[in-house]
Amino acid sequence: MNTSIYCPYCHKYVELSNRGGFNSIHGEYWMGQCNSCQKVILVNNHSSEKYPMPLPEPIDSRILEPIRKDFEEANICFSASAFRAASVMARRAIQNICLDKGADEKDKLEKQIEWLFSQGIITKDLKDWAHEVRLVGNDAAHPRKPGTDTDINKSDAEDILELLKQFCQVLYVAPSIADERKKIRENK
Numbered sequence: 577m578n579t580s581i582y583c584p585y586c587h588k589y590v591e592l593s594n595r596g597g598f599n600s601i602h603g604e605y606w607m608g609q610c611n612s613c614q615k616v617i618l619v620n621n622h623s624s625e626k627y628p629m630p631l632p633e634p635i636d637s638r639i640l641e642p643i644r645k646d647f648e649e650a651n652i653c654f655s656a657s658a659f660r661a662a663s664v665m666a667r668r669a670i671q672n673i674c675l676d677k678g679a680d681e682k683d684k685l686e687k688q689i690e691w692l693f694s695q696g697i698i699t700k701d702l703k704d705w706a707h708e709v710r711l712v713g714n715d716a717a718h719p720r721k722p723g724t725d726t727d728i729n730k731s732d733a734e735d736i737l738e739l740l741k742q743f744c745q746v747l748y749v750a751p752s753i754a755d756e757r758k759k760i761r762e763n764k
């Protein structure tokens with residue numbers, strides 16, 4: 577069996593070649609050898625869990641540095657099942673984006689997002705996404721009385737990271753691609 581995964585060693589999408597399987601009380605496993613770096617990854621047949629756990633894919637380098645770092649840290653938290661921390665880092669990334677786009681540092685994030693919208697820097701959709709990330713991030717950052725605390729589960733964190741990704745696509749990646757295209761066209 578061959579399978580395509582993000583290799584935890586060489587950080588590329590690769591095919592694994594099956595180097596044999598075995599059973600344990602924890603289930604069936606097989607050893608997959610990376611076709612690129614030749615290192616061996618252990619794969620659980622049923623859960624598809626892999627050891628070592630693949631780290632998240634690198635963030636698009638076209639995203640500005642401080643934002644990329646927050647985003648990267650959010651993804652690392654996510655891959656370690658630290659969903660609350662992932663949401664807090666995603667909220668931080670949104671705030672860094674607001675500052676990069678000119679929002680007032682003294683304002684609260686809620687106001688900064690509204691400012692971006694009022695300046696036509698983000699659309700209503702983007703504004704709503706940013707508020708969603710902000711609200712979940714707030715829940716994650718601020719503890720409440722025991723029993724009333726909000727739990728952040730895997731799918732919450734997944735949604736938040738996806739919203740952050742889309743936000744970064746629209747504000748950084750797409751404009752940068754358009755810019756590159758323009759340069760190529762002008763140089764022809």
Ligand SMILES: [Zn+2]
Nearest residue numbers: 583586610613
């Ligand atoms: Zn590899």
